[in-house]
Amino acid sequence: MMDPNRFEFDRSAYERPNNTYVCGRGGEWRTPCRQGPSHDGTCGGVAGCKPYHNRDRWECRRAKAAGGPCENGPAPDGTCGYTQSPCVPRRTLRQHRWRISVIAPGLVVAALAAFTHLAGDVDVIAEIFRIGALDAGELTDKHAGFIGAQGCKACHSAHGAPPMVWLASAFSENDMSKACVGCHTFGGPVSAPHNAIFTAGKKVRQTECAMCHTEHKGHDANISDLSDRQCASCHEKPFTDFGKDHPDFSKQFPHFRRSSIKFSHASHLGKHFEDRTVAKGVPASCTTCHQAESAQRTVELLGFEETCAVCHADQIAKRKLVVLQLPEFDETDIDPQSVVELCGLNEDVEAEDDYESISSDEMSDISAYMMGLPSDDPGEYGTAFQELVMGMAEDGTTPLVEMLKGRVATVDLVQLLAGLNPEVTKRMACAWAFNLEYELPAEPAFGGWYGDLLELIYQPGGHADPVLMGWLNLAINAGGDSEEALGRAEKMRARLLSPKDGPGACIKCHAVTRDAADGPLRIEWRFHKDETGGHPSYSHRRHLGLVDPSGVKLADPNKGCTTCHRLDANADFEAGFKDYDPMTYSSNFFSIKKETCVQCHAQGHVRQDCRLCHNYHKEPAFTEKVTRNEN
Amino acid sequence: MPLEGSSELTGYLMLGTMIFLALFNVRKRLSMLVLGNASTWLTLHVVIGVFALAVYWLHTRTIWPGGMYEKALAILFYLTVLSGIVGYVIQRFYPRLMTQTGIEVIFERIPLYISELRQEAEALVLECCDKTRVDTLGRHYLESYQWFFSRPRFTFNHIVGSQRSRQWLKHQDEVVRRYLNEDERKYLDDLSRLARQKERIDLHYTLQGAMKRWLLVHIPLAAALMVLSFWHFLVVNVYSL
Numbered sequence: 001m002m003d004p005n006r007f008e009f010d011r012s013a014y015e016r017p018n019n020t021y022v023c024g025r026g027g028e029w030r031t032p033c034r035q036g037p038s039h040d041g042t043c044g045g046v047a048g049c050k051p052y053h054n055r056d057r058w059e060c061r062r063a064k065a066a067g068g069p070c071e072n073g074p075a076p077d078g079t080c081g082y083t084q085s086p087c088v089p090r091r092t093l094r095q096h097r098w099r100i101s102v103i104a105p106g107l108v109v110a111a112l113a114a115f116t117h118l119a120g121d122v123d124v125i126a127e128i129f130r131i132g133a134l135d136a137g138e139l140t141d142k143h144a145g146f147i148g149a150q151g152c153k154a155c156h157s158a159h160g161a162p163p164m165v166w167l168a169s170a171f172s173e174n175d176m177s178k179a180c181v182g183c184h185t186f187g188g189p190v191s192a193p194h195n196a197i198f199t200a201g202k203k204v205r206q207t208e209c210a211m212c213h214t215e216h217k218g219h220d221a222n223i224s225d226l227s228d229r230q231c232a233s234c235h236e237k238p239f240t241d242f243g244k245d246h247p248d249f250s251k252q253f254p255h256f257r258r259s260s261i262k263f264s265h266a267s268h269l270g271k272h273f274e275d276r277t278v279a280k281g282v283p284a285s286c287t288t289c290h291q292a293e294s295a296q297r298t299v300e301l302l303g304f305e306e307t308c309a310v311c312h313a314d315q316i317a318k319r320k321l322v323v324l325q326l327p328e329f330d331e332t333d334i335d336p337q338s339v340v341e342l343c344g345l346n347e348d349v350e351a352e353d354d355y356e357s358i359s360s361d362e363m364s365d366i367s368a369y370m371m372g373l374p375s376d377d378p379g380e381y382g383t384a385f386q387e388l389v390m391g392m393a394e395d396g397t398t399p400l401v402e403m404l405k406g407r408v409a410t411v412d413l414v415q416l417l418a419g420l421n422p423e424v425t426k427r428m429a430c431a432w433a434f435n436l437e438y439e440l441p442a443e444p445a446f447g448g449w450y451g452d453l454l455e456l457i458y459q460p461g462g463h464a465d466p467v468l469m470g471w472l473n474l475a476i477n478a479g480g481d482s483e484e485a486l487g488r489a490e491k492m493r494a495r496l497l498s499p500k501d502g503p504g505a506c507i508k509c510h511a512v513t514r515d516a517a518d519g520p521l522r523i524e525w526r527f528h529k530d531e532t533g534g535h536p537s538y539s540h541r542r543h544l545g546l547v548d549p550s551g552v553k554l555a556d557p558n559k560g561c562t563t564c565h566r567l568d569a570n571a572d573f574e575a576g577f578k579d580y581d582p583m584t585y586s587s588n589f590f591s592i593k594k595e596t597c598v599q600c601h602a603q604g605h606v607r608q609d610c611r612l613c614h615n616y617h618k619e620p621a622f623t624e625k626v627t628r629n630e631n
Numbered sequence: 632m633p634l635e636g637s638s639e640l641t642g643y644l645m646l647g648t649m650i651f652l653a654l655f656n657v658r659k660r661l662s663m664l665v666l667g668n669a670s671t672w673l674t675l676h677v678v679i680g681v682f683a684l685a686v687y688w689l690h691t692r693t694i695w696p697g698g699m700y701e702k703a704l705a706i707l708f709y710l711t712v713l714s715g716i717v718g719y720v721i722q723r724f725y726p727r728l729m730t731q732t733g734i735e736v737i738f739e740r741i742p743l744y745i746s747e748l749r750q751e752a753e754a755l756v757l758e759c760c761d762k763t764r765v766d767t768l769g770r771h772y773l774e775s776y777q778w779f780f781s782r783p784r785f786t787f788n789h790i791v792g793s794q795r796s797r798q799w800l801k802h803q804d805e806v807v808r809r810y811l812n813e814d815e816r817k818y819l820d821d822l823s824r825l826a827r828q829k830e831r832i833d834l835h836y837t838l839q840g841a842m843k844r845w846l847l848v849h850i851p852l853a854a855a856l857m858v859l860s861f862w863h864f865l866v867v868n869v870y871s872l
Contacts, residue, residue: 015739026742029782031750097847104851105858112862134866137697156870170868210871218697233637 010064020095024087034066037089048082134159137216140223146183155179155215180209187619193234195618205234212616231610242608243598255587258576260524261301262509265588266569272311281310286561287544295540298529304463308509316460317447319505321471321496324400324456326432327363327385330378331355334386334433342393343430358435359454369478369492370403372485392429396422415470420449420458428456460503468503469525472496476512476521514580521580537613566590639872641690646864648683652676653857656850680715704863707856714849721845725838728792732831738839741783744832749780752825759818768815768822771807776822779803780829789837796830 006012013034021041026032033045049062051074058074062082072081091099115133134152138144152159155176158169181190188195191206198204212230213223232239239245273282283289289307290299301307332355339345363385368375371384391399397420404413428451431438437453444450447461460468475496478489497512498504511524544560568590576585601608655676658666666672687708688694696705736744752772760769778784785796804823811819 012740015737017739022739023742026746029742029745029749031746032743093843093847097850100847100851101854104855108855108858108862112859133700133862134870135699136701136866136870152870158869166869167865170865174869174871176871216697 012065017092018094019092021089022092024089027090028087033084033087034063041089043086043089046083046086047080048084049080051078051080053078138219139215140217140221141219143215144219175208177209181623183623185619185621185623186617194616226611226616228609228611239610241603242601243594243603246594249592249594251591252585252587253591255585255589255591257528257530257582258511258585258587259530260511260513260526260528262511262574262577264573265567266571266573269567270569278311283307290561292540292544292561295544297538297540299540300529301527309463312509313463315505316463316465319460319468319501319503321458321460321468321503322364322366322455323458323471324367325361325364326359326389326454327361327367327375327381328359328378329355329357329382329386331382332357332386332435333383334390336434338390339393339430339433342390343426343433355435358432358437361454365488365491365495369488372406372488374484375488375491386433389429389432392425393433394426396425398422400425412470415466416474418467418470424449424451425456427451464525468506469523472503472506472523476523511577511582512580513582515582537611537615564592564596638690641686642864642867645683645686645690646860648679648686649857649860652680652683653853656853677715677719680712684712700859700866701863704856704859707852707859711849711852711856714845714852718845718849721842725842729835729838732834734828734831734835736832736835736839738836738843741832741836741839745780745782745829748825748829748832752776752780752822755818755821755825759815763812763814763818765812765815767810768807768818771803772822775803776826779826783833783836785830785833786837789834790841796833797827800826800830 013036016036019036020039021037023032023036023045024043025045035044038044048066048070049060051058052061053059058076058078060069060073060081062068062070070082074081112133139147147154156174157179158166158174161169175191177190184190186195188197191208192198193204193207212226215223217223228239237245272278286292289302291302292299305313363371363373363375363381365375367385368381371381371388373381373384375381388399388403397417400417400420401413404416428438431451432454438451440450440452444452444459447459447465449456449458451457458467458471475493478493480486480489496503497507499508507523512521513524514521543564566589568588571586571588573586573588600606601612655672658672659669691701691705696702756769756772756776760766779800785793785799787793788795800823803826804819808816808819
């Protein structure tokens with residue numbers, strides 16, 4: 001085998017490993033024949049050679065390497081004289097490799113073809129094949145619960161389409177964000193960064209939900225969790241250190257919007273709480289009024305009864321609402337005998353020869369608005385008001401309800417006249433019809449509706465009185481279809497909202513707000529949870545535990561809430577409530593500086609990643625479809 | 632670059648990488664064309680193969696994906712890479728082991744050599760019996776050497792680099808030598824020489840066979856992977872891009 005001449009042509013065969021077959025004898029570790037197998041896989045070594053016919057003689061042509069011409073030589077008919085039994089040739093290694101290399105991808109193609117072709121015939125089978133050919137992984141539980149019978153098609157419009165349409169969609173854009181907004185809503189365009197409309201010329205690229213939220217990562221995957229790297233894919237300014245790389249907070253931070261309650265911390269802390277006469281009502285600390293224990297971003301207030309009532313509760317009952325006031329009449333059209341019959345009196349009354357009205361006042365602004373008549377001309381309102389009085393004497397509250405129906409489309413009548421007793425109205429109207437003052441049997445100690453002399457009065461029972469809230473809501477957006485009607489509405493509003501007397505005292509604390517430039521006014525009866533700005537994940541509760549674990553001390557300026565919220569005694573807090581725009585506002589507190597946060601949120605200390613404070617989306621919410629969930 | 636864009640980028644990079652790796656096989660089939668040295672191609676195939684593993688993890692951002700067909704894709708990819716690494720190790724170390732035998736053998740001729748050695752050994756044993764008139768060596772041949780000469784033996788031991796075949800041969804020599812006379816021992820010496828020659832050929836057969844047969848795994852896996860990768864490329868374009 002180490003003979004250097006062993007490869008010479010007459011000593012060895014020429015190996016052809018790329019042939020399809022090799023000699024079967026070699027495969028059985030016997031001596032392979034020199035001729036080797038035929039191309040069709042049959043044995044080529046049955047004969048030792050193929051004799052040559054030369055001048056009527058057959059000559060042996062066995063190769064020298066195989067031993068040269070054999071002794072027997074060819075038979076007379078030209079067949080080889082050296083024959084042996086045939087072998088079964090075997091495929092070469094290369095041939096096996098080729099076959100397996102074709103079979104393996106062929107199996108993959110066959111499997112995919114079967115999966116996709118059979119999908120759709122039977123639901124169970126379709127599901128199995130869908131998983132086999134197309135399943136990119138489990139959906140999150142939240143999404144899996146909503147796709148329902150639609151399956152993949154809920155998000156992928158091409159799914160289930162005819163083959164050519166399916167294939168063609170590979171060459172067109174597939175924006176899955178359209179499917180996302182079927183359930184999710186935002187406070188701006190879905191394809192705009194941060195759902196915000198940026199100023200013209202600012203270079204921002206369109207976004208798609210799938211850029212950040214990648215589904216099919218498992219049923220418990222958190223696909224809403226984003227990394228700083230994802231933020232940095234658009235925000236090109238490198239951000240590695242909050243203290244160095246983050247821009248300074250805005251001048252308003254975090255007081256972007258005024259509160260719903262006009263509570264001046266400066267005047268209360270600096271003036272009222274110093275008054276010894278109200279010492280029992282002074283809160284011990286910020287958390288006496290603010291619910292810090294459970295607060296996240298917004299620190300909500302305890303209710304009126306737990307906070308303001310100790311000083312201000314008594315003031316509410318004094319604020320009476322005069323709904324009707326008997327005005328002066330030039331003359332009377334009321335028939336006394338009719339009044340006697342309506343009011344059920346057992347005496348005859350004769351008409352006065354020389355009529356003199358018991359009232360010397362003009363019609364009140366509220367009455368004028370409700371009746372739609374000028375308040376200063378007895379000649380115009382006299383007859384109408386007297387008819388109202390006679391109606392009240394006959395039917396109690398019914399004429400009042402009929403009168404209000406045309407005026408208060410937006411306010412619930414039941415709320416406006418809740419608790420008004422027809423008997424009270426009737427007795428008062430009878431007295432007025434006789435041109436007399438109605439004498440109240442006893443002082444009203446418990447609030448509610450009552451008549452007193454020439455007035456129909458409502459006395460609030462306490463804070464958040466629904467009747468008073470109803471009348472103020474009516475007043476705040478009262479309007480009219482003519483200049484005169486608008487004038488009367490304006491006077492009525494001024495009267496009701498006047499902080500000097502009457503129910504207008506509510507407005508001393510509750511802000512009046514117009515949310516949109518051309519929108520209606522509204523009184524902020526409830527605490528406003530400020531979700532503007534981009535820091536909804538801030539937790540007051542966690543931070544309060546850090547700044548002073550022993551408790552938030554109001555008196556100590558260096559501890560507790562005052563660590564961050566420092567009082568600005570010179571701020572023009574009141575000015576922010578003079579207009580109806582909640583965003584034009586001067587807070588009682590200085591803005592918080594970045595340096596305050598950097599004390600802890602720095603490298604080597606606590607977290608400082610973007611998502612700790614910022615949320616990507618603007619006003620994320622769900623459509624009705626999600627809450628309905630018909631699946 | 633948005634992350635969604637980076638997935639797209641790594642996806643195309645992955646596809647390009649795999650196509651380049653597959654071209655290595657094409658290059659071997661088109662040896663008539665001047666397409667660079669085979670050794671350069673092999674080096675690039677190995678380096679880019681390792682690079683493909685990194686690109687794969689960058690693309691999927693996970694070691695084990697979630698979906699059924701993506702799992703199949705991952706299995707095919709990992710098996711292809713693993714078989715490639717095994718093949719590379721084989722190609723690096725087995726030639727050295729074969730050189731240590733001191734002989735060169737064409738793989739396709741090994742059946743012939745084994746046959747020739749067997750015939751030579753049998754002739755030698757027959758001659759011994761005939762001339763010495765003693766059949767001790769003949770019976771020993773039938774009980775042990777005949778099994779050894781019939782086909783390649785100790786395949787697994789050669790693959791793992793074990794010396795068990797040599798120990799077996801030495802044992803067969805020693806176990807019979809004490810019963811042989813002087814003349815027979817000369818025949819035994821020749822028979823042992825043939826057996827050692829056969830043992831070296833067995834080593835060549837095993838190692839060369841391994842160097843060829845690992846491709847029976849690597850290439851079909853790579854072909855199946857290519858098909859499934861194109862399916863993935865199509866599905867991604869239909870469903871998400």
